[in-house]
Amino acid sequence: MxxxxxxxxxxxxxxxxxxxxxxxxxxxxxxxxxxxxxxxxxxxxxxxxxxxxxxxxxxxxxxxxxxxxxxxxxxxxxxxxxxxxxxxxxxxxxxSGSINLLTAVTITAGAMEAGDEKKSVVLKPLDIVTTSGAMGDITGALLTLPGTSTVGNDGRLFVRGGDASETSIFIDGLQVGNAYGSTASNVPTRNRFSANLFRGSFFSTGGYSAEYGQALSSALALSTVNLPLRSQGDVSIMSVGGGYTQTLTGKQNALTASANYYNLAPYQSLVKQDFDWEKSPESWDSEISLRHKWGNAANGKAGFIKAYFHTEGNRMTIWQKIPGDNGRGDRIQLRNRYSYSNVSFRHSGKKDWFFYGGLAFSHNSDALKRNADPLRRTNQLAHAKIVAVKDFSPRFSLKNGLEWFVKAYSETMTDVNRTRNYTDHQLNHFAEATYYFSNRLIMVAGVRSGHSSLAEQVWMTPRFSVAWKLDHQGQFSFAAGKFKQLPEEKIRVAQNNLQNTAATHYILNYFIVNNNRTFRAESFYKIYDHLVTYDDAAGNYSNFSQNGSGYARGMDFFYRDRKSIKGTDFWITYSFVDSKRKYAAYETLVQPSFAPKHNGSIVVKHFASALKSQLGTSWSWNSGYPFSNPNRTGEMQQKTKMYSDLSISWSYLPRPDIILHVACSNVLGRNNVFGYRYALQPDESGAYIGLPVGQGAKRFAFAALFITISRDKNANQLNNL
Amino acid sequence: MNKLTFIIAVLLLAVLSVKAQDSPFQKIMKKEIGKINKADSLSQFQQSANAFSRIAELNPTEWQPLYYQALACTFQGMNHKLTPDKKDEALAKAEELVKKAEAISADNSEIIALKGFITMAKVSADPAGRGQSLSGQALAEFGRSLAIDSKNPRALALMAQMEAGIARFFGSGTEKACSLAKQSMAIFAAQDEEALTAAMKPTWGKRIAESMSKSCE
The missing domain is CATH 2.60.40.10 (Immunoglobulins)
Known part of the structure; x- marks a missing residue:
């Protein structure tokens, strides 16, 4: 015991x-x-x-x-x-503090992101679809952001005094050739790719990473949806056509297939058009996308492979008046076939290695007939890319990439059997180092080098950016870099040995996001060099040289607020651009036609729960486009009246799986003019007769019904964004 | 006297040996699960998260400690005292942990339901900005969870909440939401909490189901 x-x-x-x-x-x-x-x-x-x-x-x-x-x-x-x-x-x-990527400073100079996760986001993926006035066009939505100019007779992205060719577009990191539909001159085009495909975008208006090249002004990188949420079928019935998309999802993979048909003829027969259409635009497209993922990032190894195929055909015939001639004018007939395929992968491996890359191929063929003269244009672009990123520590990472491009272009006058063409191979390497000094200071430095077989030129361009976060939520960033771009296809094919044009960017940015309010201010200075100049005799270019130059400077502001007014989300943009350049057929240093000095936009979205609706309006404005009047001395001496467009839209959700969407652009019916075309010869009185370049119609109204068929009845087309 | 002491000693030994059948892992898990089920303040959830993190480190092949640590982070991310940035920080941590748990135990109804709960928390941190894009994701996650175990009361209750939100928005009937809440309540009522805790199985969520069924009455 x-x-x-x-x-x-x-x-x-x-x-x-x-x-x-x-x-x-x-x-x-x-x-x-x-x-x-x-x-x-x-x-x-x-x-x-x-x-x-x-x-x-x-x-x-x-x-x-x-x-x-x-x-x-x-x-x-x-x-x-x-x-x-x-x-x-x-x-x-x-x-001691560690680097927390979620809250650490990010480089915001020149960059505007659309996404769900990050802090530096200015747009949500959904905004691209729901911005009224954009009519579902990605470009249309981006044109409400600072640093862009709306050029209504073109429809493409114009960034900070640069022309549309200065913006390169990428899908999942791979370049897209002919991203916009082929069109006749002064008939606005649209981006070929449906906004529903993308879950995020990175739009840079300058000073961008060494990962992107061959773009003097801007890079737009779109990333596609990863794995869709569920299997569903989407029917769209629109005033201009219809389509069907089927999505099938598995645990680790997904398949989406879609087909669409558009024809503007019925609409244009009902609503008076200012353009003289013989055959209204008609198009079809079909897409297949496959996705497969493997592994779990927590185990150290995980990856994703995406394959995307898009093919489409378009046709239109339009008559365009000739200034000083009373007839119907020139008849322009256009048939276009376009295909794009993209296979990309991402893989995160052991020891903080991350790999991505892929292969893409675009093929565009235009059969153009101007009156009796047929012309066949073929443009092909192949892009292969492989990138390795290594995180040496939470502070320091290094990115290395290798890219190979093949660009082939040909023009054939089929009646006389005359062909001009070229093929260019470009090899590029880029390296970029990112270093966090602390959670508040980051520096990125990179260099991109390249070689073109056709230009027989080697180049190297440095890029640099730094960002500093202040005590409150705000942050400053600065970016600078050199950018090179070979001239456009239609110029290169006439003169094969042209060298790179060049630009240098300096950008200072202030960015603050706090409690659903975002403010962004940016000033920039861009210097252009070695721009191509030529003589233009009615579309026949000759006498090329690369002595052109120019500059663009200015500042822009962006304010977005989702808090102050209940149920309302709005943003206001103002951009000031002072740009002059001597390039193309310009003889002196002048303000280009596509760079209005003052640009602004207001976008408002209001969610009316009682009406089960989202009401939207957007107003886009600029101070007018310069144009040359041959009746006066000099060039670009005149300016059009200001441009203004007020658009409205209404999306009604009677049930979770049905969306009824109605929209109308330019509701006020303003007669916008984008410039003037003049007769090549003066009339008897010695004056050159001019014709305004205007809109296709006063207004464009659009109605659509989107129905989603899925097992649970709550799905709709916007779910995957 | 002697006998009595002997009996007491034997009884003591018996009690001790019954307790000893639990491994130290099970013992500490039970203790911490008991604590998190009672926690209702930011610091208590932080204490729980830290405790489960310590357990997870010692038991890298078990999914439960990661699951509970993620749950503690999710409750923190839903606390209205935190700034939106801090909420996101906590929820990002929760997401990271739940991915680790999934790597250990794939196709686990509880882990997938927690994923949906985290997505819901992200929506409530910024309803205007995330509602449209993420509520579909949350619904899909609860759907996947229920496809594996149609009797998961947490997935049922949270799904009921989502359905009620949709019904309110579209002015449609709440039958679907209420029937889910009812199912969830029935399962909660029938569950043997002690046995589940002993098996380290989740028991939380009853309050969500209760408030849901109350709003249905």
Whole structure:
């Protein structure tokens, strides 16, 4: 019996004597308390959390040398060796900060992102579809952002005094050739790709990463939806056509196939058109996209492969009046066939390696007939890319990429069997280092080099950017770089040995996002060099040289607010561009026709729950387009009246799976003029007769019904964005 | 006297040996699960998260500690005292943990339901900005969870909440939401909480189901 007691007493005594009390305080480097940190002995369950004042205290039965681990969100884990011998330990732990990519500073100079996750986002993927006035066109939505100019007779993206060819477009990192539909001159085009395909975009108006090249002004990188949520069928019935998309999803893969047909003839027969259509635009397209993922990032290895195929055909015939001639004018007939395929992959491997890349091919063929003269144009672009990124530490990562482009272009006058063509192979390498000095200071430096077989030229362009986060939420970034671009196809085919044109960018940006309000201000200076100049005799170019130059400078502002007015989301943009250039057929340094000085837009979206509707309006405005009037001396001496367009839209969701959408552009019916065309010869009185370049119709109205068929009835077409 | 002491000693030993059947892992898990089920403040959830993080480190092949750590982070991310940035930070941590848990236990109805819960928390951190894009994702996640285990009361209750939101928006009937809430309540009522906790199985969510069924009455 005594024995029992002895044992019992012995055990309790032992337990009491073996306990070591560990207490102390956790602070950051400045001595501020770090509450909620995890303090424990490595390899055991013994531990606790620091309290509001950073203090902690716990006991352990372990003895001897032990490692005390202290972890807290936003700090580097810290290990301290301690000796547990039954005596109370008093410790002072000072943690040093770690890089937290979620809240750390990001480079916002020149960049505008659309996405769901990041802080530096200005648009949501959904905005591209729901911005009224954009009519579902990606370009249309981006034109409401700062740094862009609406050029109504063109429809493409014009960025900061640059022409449309200065913007390169990428899908999942791979370049897209002929991203816009082929069209006749002064008839606006659209982006060929449906906005529903993309879950995010990165739109840079300058100073962009060494990853992108062959673009003097701007890069637009679109990323496609990863795995769709569910299997569903989407029917669209529109005033201009219809289509069907079927999505099938598995656990690790998905297939989407779609087909659409558009014909503007019925609409244009009902609503008076200012363009003289013989055959209204008609098109079809079909797409297949396959996605497959593997692994789990938590296991160290995971990846994604996407394959996307798009093919389409378009046709139209239009009559365009000749200034000074009373007849119907020139008859322009256009038939277009276009295909794009893109296979891309992403793979994150062990030891902080990350790989991505892919292959893309675009093929565009235009059969153009101007009156009796047929012309066949074929443009092909192949792009192969492989990139390796290594994170050496949370602070430092290095990206290296290799790219190969084949660009082939040909023009054939089929009646006389005369062909001009060229093929160019371009090899590019880029390297870019990112370094976080702290959560508040980041620097990115890169260099991109290239070689063109046709131009027989080697080039190297440095890029640099830095961003500094202030004490409050705001941050400054600065970016600078050199950019090269070979001239447009229609020029290169006439003169094969043309070299790179060049631009240098300097950008200073301030960005603040706080509680659903975003403000962005940016000033820029862009210098153009080696621009191509030529003589233009009614579309026949000759006498090429690369002595052109120019500049663009200005500033722009963006404010978005989703908080101040209940249920309402709006943004306001103002861009000032002072640009002059001597290029193309310009003889002097002048403001180009596509660069209005003052540009602005207001976009408002209001969610009316009682009406189950989203009501939208957008107003886009600029101070007018310069144009040359041959009746006066000099060039670009005149300016059109200001441009203004007020659009409205209404989306009605009677049920979760049905969307009824109605929209109308230019509701005020303003007669916008984008420039003037003049007769080549003066009339009897010695004056050149001019004709305004205007809109295809006063207004464009659009109605559509989107129905989604899925097993749970809550799905609709916007779910995947 | 002697006999009595003997009996007491034997009883004590018996109790001790029953307790000893639980591994240290199970023991500490039970203790911490008990704590998180009672936690209702930011610091208590942080303490739970830290405790489960310590357990996860020692038991890298078990999904439960990661699951509960993620759950603690999710509750933090839903606390209205936090700024939107801090909420996102906590929810990003929760997402990271739940991915790790999924890597250990794939096709786990509970883990997938938690994923949906995190997505819901992300929506509630910024309803205007994320509602349209993420509520579909949350619905799909609850759907996947229920496809694996149609009797998961948490997935049912959360799905009921989502359905109620949709019904409110479209002014349609709440029958679907209420029937889900009812199913969830029935399962919660029938569950043996102690047995589930002993098996380290999740038991939380009853309050969500209760408030849902109350709004149905």
């Amino acid at each position: 005594k024995l029992y007691f002895t044992i019992l007493i012995f055990f309790t005594a032992f337990a009491a004597s073996a306990g070591t009390k560990i207490s102390g305080i956790v602070t950051d480097q400045k001595g501020e308390a770090v509450p909620g940190s995890n303090v424990y002995i490595k390899g055991s369950y013994d531990g606790t959390s620091s309290d509001v004042n950073g203090g902690f205290s716990f006991e352990t039965d372990l003895s001897g040398k032990q490692v005390l681990m202290v972890q807290a969100l936003g700090f580097k884990p810290q290990e301290t060796v301690i000796e547990c011998n039954g005596q109370t330990l008093e410790l002072k732990i000072k943690l």
